[in-house]
Amino acid sequence: xxxMQHCLEILRENDVDVDTAVDRLMGHNELYLEFIKRLPEExxxxxxxxxxxxxxxxxxxxxxxxxxxxASNLGITEIADAAQAGLIxxxxxxxxNVTKLEGLLEEIEASGEKFASALGEIAEIExxxxxxEAPV
Numbered sequence: 099x100x101x102m103q104h105c106l107e108i109l110r111e112n113d114v115d116v117d118t119a120v121d122r123l124m125g126h127n128e129l130y131l132e133f134i135k136r137l138p139e140e141x142x143x144x145x146x147x148x149x150x151x152x153x154x155x156x157x158x159x160x161x162x163x164x165x166x167x168x169a170s171n172l173g174i175t176e177i178a179d180a181a182q183a184g185l186i187x188x189x190x191x192x193x194x195n196v197t198k199l200e201g202l203l204e205e206i207e208a209s210g211e212k213f214a215s216a217l218g219e220i221a222e223i224e225x226x227x228x229x230x231e232a233p234v
Contacts, residue, residue: 101227102127105220109134112216115173122171133172135217140168141177141210146203153193162188165206176209 106127109116120130142161149158166181184202187195 101223105131105223108216108219112213113176115175119171119173130172131220137174137210137213138217140165141206143203143207143210150196150199150203155192159185159188174213177206177213180205180209
């Protein structure tokens, strides 16, 4: 198995729907891997939590919806599903059930930590393949 396939397999082992996501990118594995590495910054949990604490409906919806779209497009279903559940709850109740919204954010955070571990493994593979070079 080459380095690229090994990286993609690590994601599959972490419940990422790699194949559907790569199909969206017309088979460009390298591009997919570059996008997937952006997840830690795209999680933006601090901004989502701040919007929730301030009950800033526009910002909360904006950040959570963006995260859902990013995760959905890249096949990170655990995060996408939790973000979607948060959006549904928010649309139904706004901030009347903050405890439930906070719980969903905790699910996203836990999934993000699991995913960060997979990204760490991918970084090791890339490092072994040559510093700064994408695996081939």
